[in-house]
Amino acid sequence: MLQNPSERKAVNRIWCYSLIGMFLAVSLGSSCALTSSRRTPVVNVVRGFAPSVVNIQTEQVLDLRLHPDWGRYGEELDAFFRDYFGNYYSGGTVTLQSLGSGVILNSSGIIVTNAHVVQRATSIYVVLSDGTTLESELAGLSTEDDLAIIRVRLPHPVREMNYAAIEDVMIGETVIAIGNPLGLENSVTTGVISGIDRSFSSPQCGYECSGLLQTDASINPGNSGGALFNLDGELLGINLAVVQGAQNIGFAIPVSRVQRLLKTIR
Numbered sequence: 001m002l003q004n005p006s007e008r009k010a011v012n013r014i015w016c017y018s019l020i021g022m023f024l025a026v027s028l029g030s031s032c033a034l035t036s037s038r039r040t041p042v043v044n045v046v047r048g049f050a051p052s053v054v055n056i057q058t059e060q061v062l063d064l065r066l067h068p069d070w071g072r073y074g075e076e077l078d079a080f081f082r083d084y085f086g087n088y089y090s091g092g093t094v095t096l097q098s099l100g101s102g103v104i105l106n107s108s109g110i111i112v113t114n115a116h117v118v119q120r121a122t123s124i125y126v127v128l129s130d131g132t133t134l135e136s137e138l139a140g141l142s143t144e145d146d147l148a149i150i151r152v153r154l155p156h157p158v159r160e161m162n163y164a165a166i167e168d169v170m171i172g173e174t175v176i177a178i179g180n181p182l183g184l185e186n187s188v189t190t191g192v193i194s195g196i197d198r199s200f201s202s203p204q205c206g207y208e209c210s211g212l213l214q215t216d217a218s219i220n221p222g223n224s225g226g227a228l229f230n231l232d233g234e235l236l237g238i239n240l241a242v243v244q245g246a247q248n249i250g251f252a253i254p255v256s257r258v259q260r261l262l263k264t265i266r
Contacts, residue, residue: 041231045176046188051129052158053227055180056100056113056150058121101179101226102126102150103238105262107157112238112258113225115141115148126152129186140265145257146209146240149265164234166256169193169213177217177239177250179226191217191248193236200241200251212251213237219250228252 100117104110111126118124124136132155140149170193177189195214215228219239228237237252 042174042176042188042190045229045231045233046178048159048233049161049227049229050178050186050188052104052161053178053180053186054102054104054111054129055127055183055185056102056111056117056225057125057127057133058100058118059123059125099180099183099222100224101222101239103161103225103227103235104154104158105161105258107154107160109152109154110139110262111136111150111152112261113148113150114238114240114253115143115146117225118148118150119143124150126150127185140261142257142261145253145261147238147253147257147261149261162232162234163255163259164230164232164236166236166254169196169230169236171195174231175215175217175236176229176231177215177219177223177226177252178229179219179223179239181220181222183222187223189218191215191250194249198251209240209251209253211254211257212240213254215250215252216248217250218248219252 100113102111102113102117105112118138119141124138126134126136128134134152134154136150136152138148139151142148172192174190174192177191178186181187192215193213194216197210198212198214199208199210200212201208213228213236217228219226219241223239224241226239227235228239230236235255235258237254238258240251240253
């Protein structure tokens with residue numbers, strides 16, 4: 001037993017330092033876990049905004065009976081189309097289906113996509129990240145910019161989209177493309193801004209698209225209408241297309257044109 005007061009103080013001091021040491025060890029361990037190097041800016045952006053990127057499914061019903069030669073060759077054509085289109089064909093009409101992507105901009109159900117994804121559609125359906133399917137309506141269209149605005153009634157609020165300042169875009173900065181290539185929901189690719197103010201001609205557009213952002217982030221069929229983000233989680237543009245026959249040359253429509261189209265529907 002320690003009788004000397006100074007000895008008691010020394011022991012108490014040792015116990016105090018030991019407790020402080022254990023506390024710091026636990027705290028530092030927790031801090032290291034929270035700041036894991038795996039939690040990159042890319043991961044943060046994907047976690048925050050991937051649910052705002054949706055799958056768009058369209059249907060276009062063509063009435064082949066309106067063709068002037070249907071009266072003469074209708075019987076032969078009817079048999080041919082029934083064999084060729086199968087269940088998509090019925091009584092002179094054929095239903096064409098296509099896939100694309102879109103970006104929910106706010107809780108009002110405003111969604112931006114490419115014009116070539118929806119402009120000829122008879123019906124437009126939006127599939128949310130949780131699998132919910134909603135019918136939508138066309139609210140605005142700019143064939144010149146290959147942009148379209150559609151509207152749905154959302155079952156729950158969503159995160160408000162932030163817009164990047166296009167004049168501040170830096171060549172070489174990291175970007176994140178999120179879309180639904182080949183129907184694979186919320187697929188993520190990364191790359192950099194390879195160029196600005198690019199022009200691109202495509203049969204999908206039917207005209208020359210200009211003033212585009214160029215990126216080496218992978219963009220595949222079905223990505224059209226998806227989002228291109230910067231590392232701050234700001235929407236930079238809407239993915240448009242990739243150059244066929246080339247590697248890692250993709251294009252996106254600057255978000256400034258989305259903002260311009262939005263002003264026409266409010």
